[in-house]
Amino acid sequence: MDALTVSAASGMRARMESLEMLANNIANQSAAGYKADREFYSLYLAPEALDATGGVVAPLPPNLPVIERHWTDFSQGPLTPTGSRLNAAISGPGFFTVRGPSGALYTRNGDFRLSPAGVLQTQQGYPVLDEAGRTIQLDPAMEIDVASDGTIKQGGAVAAVLSVVDFSRPDALAKHAGTYFQLSDPDVKPARAAGAEIHQGKLETANFAAPEAAVRLIGVMRQFEMLQRALTLGGEMNRKSVEEVARVGS
Numbered sequence: 156m157d158a159l160t161v162s163a164a165s166g167m168r169a170r171m172e173s174l175e176m177l178a179n180n181i182a183n184q185s186a187a188g189y190k191a192d193r194e195f196y197s198l199y200l201a202p203e204a205l206d207a208t209g210g211v212v213a214p215l216p217p218n219l220p221v222i223e224r225h226w227t228d229f230s231q232g233p234l235t236p237t238g239s240r241l242n243a244a245i246s247g248p249g250f251f252t253v254r255g256p257s258g259a260l261y262t263r264n265g266d267f268r269l270s271p272a273g274v275l276q277t278q279q280g281y282p283v284l285d286e287a288g289r290t291i292q293l294d295p296a297m298e299i300d301v302a303s304d305g306t307i308k309q310g311g312a313v314a315a316v317l318s319v320v321d322f323s324r325p326d327a328l329a330k331h332a333g334t335y336f337q338l339s340d341p342d343v344k345p346a347r348a349a350g351a352e353i354h355q356g357k358l359e360t361a362n363f364a365a366p367e368a369a370v371r372l373i374g375v376m377r378q379f380e381m382l383q384r385a386l387t388l389g390g391e392m393n394r395k396s397v398e399e400v401a402r403v404g405s
Contacts, residue, residue, distance in 0.1 A: 164386060170379040176225060177372050180363045188263030188334045191228045191363035229325050232263075232362035234354055240299050241267045241275075244357040245319060249348025252318035253281040254290070255335065261320065261345070263359050264334040269295050275307075275315075279333075285315040286347075301355040317353065320345035 176192050183189045234244045243265035245251070250261035253276075260281065267283055270276055275283045275291040282290040293299060297309040305317035322328060327340035338345075 162385075166382045167379060167386065170375050170382065173375045174372075174379070177368060177375065180361075181365075181368050181372075183333070184361050184363055184365060184368065186264065186334050186361060187266050187358040188232070189361035189363070190230075190232075190263070190334075191361065192225045192330075193228050194225055226326070227328070227330065228362060230362050232359045234357045235360050236357050238356055240301075240356060241269065242356055242358050243267065243301055243317070244354045244359040245348075246352040246354060247348070247350045248321045249319040249351035250321070250336065252284045252288075252320055252345070253277055253335075254284055255281055255331070255337070258337070259284075259345075260331055260335040260337055261328065262335050266358055269293060284318045286318050288318070289315075291315040291317075301353055303352045303354070305351075305353045319348045319351045319353065321348035321351070322346070 173194055176194060180191045231246070234246065243251075245263055245265070250263060251265060253260050253262060262277070264277065266278055267275055268278060270280075273293050273295050275293055277283065285291050291307065291314070293307070293314055294309055300308045301317070302308070305319050306313055307315045307317065322338075322343055322345060324340070324343050327338055327343040328336040329339040331337040
């Protein structure tokens with residue numbers, strides 16, 4: 156297979172991965188606290204093209220564009236007022252801590268609710284935790300006030316303090332489901348988020364806007380079409396070359 160065909164095919168595969176990633180971002184655009192996935196491109200060089208010291212000894216296969224990995228954009232999303240006293244948004248670094256089915260999960264989605272028993276939980280039913288790692292029990296009949304430091308008060312008395320934590324290495328967080336994250340590196344420990352401010356009655360919207368998604372989607376589609384034309388052109392050139400060789404030999 157010639158270099159043009161190989162490069163075009165590799166580029167098309169990378170653009171298909173980009174389309175899948177963009178589609179997932181768009182599908183979660185309305186999810187509060189959602190953090191967009193983005194791609195990190197690199198060049199792939201086949202091991203057969205390298206000598207024992209890592210030097211290039213063969214021009215083929217060529218350097219091919221590939222998506223080396225996806226990375227999560229943890230930048231701040233816009234805060235939108237909701238009017239619900241059970242909604243909370245974080246301004247600055249940090250994540251709310253909740254108890255998932257298999258351990259602690261972390262999220263920027265502060266769309267909380269009260270269970271019939273008065274336990275503060277996420278919309279998926281995961282209990283929200285306080286700074287001591289305990290579930291938060293509230294009185295559904297009383298007003299709920301949340302201070303900027305995460306202190307929850309009812310009737311003027313402190314009921315709990317929201318656990319808002321941050322990590323020295325955000326890349327140690329892996330997406331679990333929806334807007335939740337789970338620690339993938341046991342050596343990284345959560346610590347109280349410095350500089351985080353809680354806003355009651357607001358939600359953080361996704362940090363991936365519709366106009367940006369549309370522009371990137373169009374760009375990736377155009378790149379895919381150009382690579383497809385290059386692949387077709389390479390196939391046509393190969394076909395004509397074979398025909399010319401056959402004609403000369405006859």
